[in-house]
Amino acid sequence: MTMTLQAPIPVFDDEETSGRKLAIICSKGSLDMAYPGLVLANAALGEGIETHLFFTFWGFDMINKETMSHLQFTPLGNPATHMPPMLMGLPGMTAFATHMMKKQIEGIDVPGVPEFLEMISDSGGHLWACRMSADMMHLSEDDLYERVEGIISAADFIELSEGAQTIFI
């Protein structure tokens, strides 16, 4: 009989990853630009990494109760759609492109923005809103998605993201 070795045990609570921290600045309000931050935040949380999302400027559309379910995608000025630029400005094109993109996202079982934020929050992620953007847009916490933990200043964000890898989107 040949002897086999004991099965290895995966290292899940690696000392190198514990203490890792991620801060993602979401500054865009279009549908296609909302997802990179959401997907990365979700992935980081699944790896046990402390994750903060900071919404600023157009990124407020992702957490504004009025707009968060209605983000749009426009092919206008985006050469990556590989469509004739002249056609992209036609009336109804943004609505059509948004509809198509939402269908594609749904087709791979990825949630819409509000449900995605809920999942991130349930996974322990932190959502923050930018003070200056709130003041500019005359929005208060009541206008924002209820899982947003607070409206904080740029200095607050710098403080809470100490030691974090920061991604600007």
Added chain:
Amino acid sequence: MSLATLAGREVHVDGEGFMTEYDEWTEELASTLAANIGIELTDAHWDVIRFLRDDYRSQGETPTLRRVTTVGGIPTKDLFGLFPKKPAKKMSYIAGLPKPAGCV
């Protein structure tokens, strides 16, 4: 993929120790795998593991956390409570399945 000993039995595992043969897994082995990573299995853990096993059998791939929540009906918060820090990897390790390949 190589043969290794787990709870006194010979099974196939990958370089990290994840089992690679669906049919070699048993509930008994699950308890050993769980103990290896410091988890004591409760009924709530078993609900997740059984969903993972069934879903893998029907879909051919390990469900992501989102799928365990939306299809399996187990809240995301609970998954992080039961399998702290890295729920997707921990639950698939115990269920004798590969890590989920999906992004979300």
